[in-house]
Amino acid sequence: xxxxxxxxxxxxxxxxxxVKWLFFQDATVLPQLTKQLFDSAKTxxxxxxxxxxxxxxxxxxxxxxxxxxxxxVLVKLTQPFxxxxxxxxxxxxxxxxxxxxxxxxxxxxxxxxxxxxxxKAMKAMQDLNPEKDTASNPQLMFLVLNTAGFTLIPAxxxxxxxxxxxxFPADVFLPILITTFVGFIFSVILVAIYQKINLLDKVxxxxxxxxxVAISGLVYYLSHLNQDELSAFSNTTSSLLILSxxxxxxxxxxxxxxxxxxxxxxxxxxxxxxxxxIIPYLVAMLIGIGVFRAAGAMEAVMxxxxxxxxxxxxxxxxxxxxxxxxxxxxxxxxARGMMVDAIKTYGVDSFQARxxxxxxxxxxxxxxxxxxxxxxxxxxxTRYAVAAGLWADLIGIVAAILVxxxxxx
Numbered sequence: 001x002x003x004x005x006x007x008x009x010x011x012x013x014x015x016x017x018x019v020k021w022l023f024f025q026d027a028t029v030l031p032q033l034t035k036q037l038f039d040s041a042k043t044x045x046x047x048x049x050x051x052x053x054x055x056x057x058x059x060x061x062x063x064x065x066x067x068x069x070x071x072x073v074l075v076k077l078t079q080p081f082x083x084x085x086x087x088x089x090x091x092x093x094x095x096x097x098x099x100x101x102x103x104x105x106x107x108x109x110x111x112x113x114x115x116x117x118x119x120k121a122m123k124a125m126q127d128l129n130p131e132k133d134t135a136s137n138p139q140l141m142f143l144v145l146n147t148a149g150f151t152l153i154p155a156x157x158x159x160x161x162x163x164x165x166x167x168f169p170a171d172v173f174l175p176i177l178i179t180t181f182v183g184f185i186f187s188v189i190l191v192a193i194y195q196k197i198n199l200l201d202k203v204x205x206x207x208x209x210x211x212x213v214a215i216s217g218l219v220y221y222l223s224h225l226n227q228d229e230l231s232a233f234s235n236t237t238s239s240l241l242i243l244s245x246x247x248x249x250x251x252x253x254x255x256x257x258x259x260x261x262x263x264x265x266x267x268x269x270x271x272x273x274x275x276x277x278i279i280p281y282l283v284a285m286l287i288g289i290g291v292f293r294a295a296g297a298m299e300a301v302m303x304x305x306x307x308x309x310x311x312x313x314x315x316x317x318x319x320x321x322x323x324x325x326x327x328x329x330x331x332x333x334x335a336r337g338m339m340v341d342a343i344k345t346y347g348v349d350s351f352q353a354r355x356x357x358x359x360x361x362x363x364x365x366x367x368x369x370x371x372x373x374x375x376x377x378x379x380x381x382t383r384y385a386v387a388a389g390l391w392a393d394l395i396g397i398v399a400a401i402l403v404x405x406x407x408x409x
Contacts, residue, residue, distance in 0.1 A: 005367075005386070006288045013291035016300065033294050040290030044283035048275055055116035055271035061249055062098065062120055063267025064260055068253030071097030081207040085145075085188070086138045087197065088128070095124035099142055104241065106364075107150055118146060118369075119274050119376050126377040134381040135374065140388070141191045143373055147329075147389040148396065149364035150184035151176060157357050160340065164348040172354055174219060175403045176361035181215050183363060183396035190388055274376055281375025285367055289330040298323060317409070318401045320345075320352035325359040325397045329366035329390065336360060355404040363396035 017033050020026040065071040075082075075096045082089075082096050089095050098121035105114035121142060129136040135143075154176045161169035185208070192199050199205070225233065253260045292298065306319040320342055328335035342356035366389040374382060 006284065009288035009292040012297050013293075013295035016295040016297045020296065029295065033291055036290040036294035037287050040287040041283050043290075044286040045279060048279040048282050052272055052275040055119070055275050056268035057271070058116040059120055059271035059274070060264040060266075060268035061246055062101070062117065063270075064253050064258075064263050065245075065249040066094055066097070067258055067263050068249060068251075068256055068260075070249045070252045071101075073252075074100050080203045084201055084204040085141055085192075085197065088136065089125065089138050090128075093124065093128070095121055095128070095138070098124055101245070102142075102146070103150075106146065115372070116271060116274075118142075118373060119278075122373045122377050123274070126379075131381075132377075133379065135379050135383050135385055137195050139373075139379070140383060140385050141195065143369060143385055144187050144191050144388045144392060145184065146369050146373075147364045147366040148183040148187040148392045149180055149362070151180045151361055154361040157339075157361050160336075160343070161348060161357060164343050166348040171407075172357045172361070174223060175354075175358045175400070175407050177215070177219060179358060179362040179396060179399045179403050181212075182399045183392055185212075186395045187388070187392045190391060194384060194388065278372050278376050281371045282368075285330075285371040289367070293327070298326060301326060317351055318355060318404075321355035321359050321401070321404075324356040325362075325400070328360065328363055329393050330368070332365040332368060335365070351404070351408050354408045355401065358400045358404050359397060362400040363393045366390065366393055 013033065017029045020029045062071070071094060072092060075092060078100050079091060079096065082099060083091060086096065086099070098117055102114050102117040102121055105117055122139060125136060125138045125142065126132065129139070154173065157172060157176070158170050161172065188208070189199060191197075197204075222233070250260055253263065302319060302322050305322060306316050309316040309319060324335050324338040324342065327338050339353075339356040339360045343353040346352040366386075370382065370385055370389065374380075374385075
């Protein structure tokens with residue numbers, strides 16, 4: 001399906017550009033389209049290159065965690081839950097540890113840390129995959145839950161609002177938390193139905209209900225913090241998680257009298273190799289998206305939705321946030337740019353700007369995740385990954401709009 005979607009970006013982008021050139025006498029649109037091709041290729045390479053350092057760092061420490069036994073401890077603690085969501089992964093397999101660490105990094109908004117851990121998980125699951133060119137059930141569950149993007153602390157979004165001098169920069173925290181949790185629960189249910197996983201299993205049900213109770217308690221606690229306290233909590237928690245992981249991994253490995261330096265180098269080499277491998281996949285996806293955006297197709301979609309809302313008598317205020325919502329599945333940086341544009345255009349404390357922030361935090365970059373993660377292990381047949389990921393995105397977008405109306409309108 002990625003094959004057809006990628007080609008569709010080009011065809012739609014080129015068609016829109018030709019219409020502008022022939023009927024609206026826009027002599028710049030075709031040169032802009034060509035320029036965007038090369039700019040997107042450059043961006044894809046730079047992103048992949050930028051990942052190299054972070055990936056070598058985290059995969060190095062992941063290898064220390066594996067050799068020292070820390071990963072196995074985490075797997076045992078979360079095994080009752082993950083073994084039921086990923087029944088085809090053997091108990092105590094390294095993939096479960098990488099999956100857990102990836103989810104933990106995503107929940108705390110540690111994007112740079114989450115990607116290498118996710119790639120590590122994909123590689124471990126690929127080792128178990130009997131059909132190397134086709135996505136396995138565990139890989140599909142993992143990627144769809146990733147695209148749901150459950151986030152406890154949207155630190156980067158709060159930072160942007162703070163830089164733009166919002167009255168209360170963290171006022172989008174609770175809406176994002178609620179929205180991403182709804183998306184996560186929906187994704188679990190959706191993929192479980194696809195894979196015929198028993199959602200009424202006592203252990204799985206207990207974990208899901210326990211998560212609902214825990215999130216509700218966290219929401220209650222954080223709702224009583226002021227802006228400064230919330231910002232301090234966010235920064236401290238994120239930093240504490242990173243440092244605790246590193247220290248615990250090193251401590252257990254040293255306790256077992258292992259050569260942590262050599263083990264780190266062994267894992268870091270794998271991170272470098274993976275970074276190089278994903279370059280063509282990422283460049284391919286970004287140039288397709290770039291053409292679609294540069295031609296004005298995204299703007300046309302937004303205008304069309306706004307017109308339909310007005311004809312149907314609905315409040316069209318949410319339309320201003322749609323560029324962020326529609327761009328997010330394709331490009332995190334592109335969606336961030338759309339969010340900043342909404343802040344600049346409507347004002348940082350406007351409904352439109354706050355909605356754009358909630359939409360930015362509501363889902364993950366679905367096509368980026370699919371392109372990079374599947375590309376890193378050579379998966380070509382993605383089965384229902386795109387459809388399930390887009391359904392999760394849609395639920396996240398709808399939830400973000402409804403929650404934003406409740407909180408801000």
